[in-house]
Amino acid sequence: MKTTCKKDLRSHCAVNYGVEIFGDRWSLLIIRDIVFDGKKTYGEFLKSEEGIATNVLASRLASLEEQGILSKTPSPNDRRKDLYSLTDKGLDLIPVMLSIILWSAKHDSQSYVRHSQEFVARLSQSPVQVSEEVKALIRNGGCLFPESRE
Template sequence: MKTTSKKDVRSHCAVNYGVEIFGDRWSLLIIRDIVFAGKKTYGEFLKSEEGIATNVLAARLAFLEENGILSSAPSPDDRRKDFYTLTEKGLDLIPVVLNIVLWSAKYDSKSYVRRSKEFAARLRENPMQVSEEVKALVRNGGCMFPDSKE
């Protein structure tokens, strides 16, 4: 488990910084769940099909919040639950996630994105425009596929 704080990076190489902040499996999957499925709570993230352990999830959420990728606030409906949202810094990772989607669609014959050829085609044709549209959608509390909360 990564415990690096934002002032404790191995080097200030741009690739290394990114890898240390979001380069583990779980961070990108948490971001994916927010962007694509609209998940907002610890319990929703815990239900993802990849099966993250409770202690790992708690640590990743704390790490992403500490590094300014996520912010949390009490749920308006149940103050015992926190809602996690992407900060502007987190929203700026959406193009990274979308590029991973394109790469996976190209090399994984079973990739979910193949089921949405329309979306993949739009993304390939104009990645900047699609990224900005997705960022605006998520910034306003939406998500790509609202019916996919697993």
């Protein structure tokens, strides 16, 4: 798998850059699982309700790592497992994820944010503050909804 560089892009439009780097469904859901559910391992990502195929998951994890959005380190408890976490570049996607939540809550009557409409209301009122709080939480190894961890 090769890293997308400026010459590989379809155009130099800023929106296109984002779409080509992190804009596919599975990449965004992997980032979601880290931020909201605290997932860190291949096996945990594989258990997500959307049912990602093993080859697609492996490909997306490798791509996100190559793009500098995720970092991979061996688990201190089980050296056979790798732990994935967001890099600073990945943490900078948190406001994007939160904006998607607000957009979905507004335009999809079936959309839900697990656990809290209060969270959506607070996010609507203070998006920058909430975004910074979530970044700090994730940077320190936490996740937004730790009670949803298995």
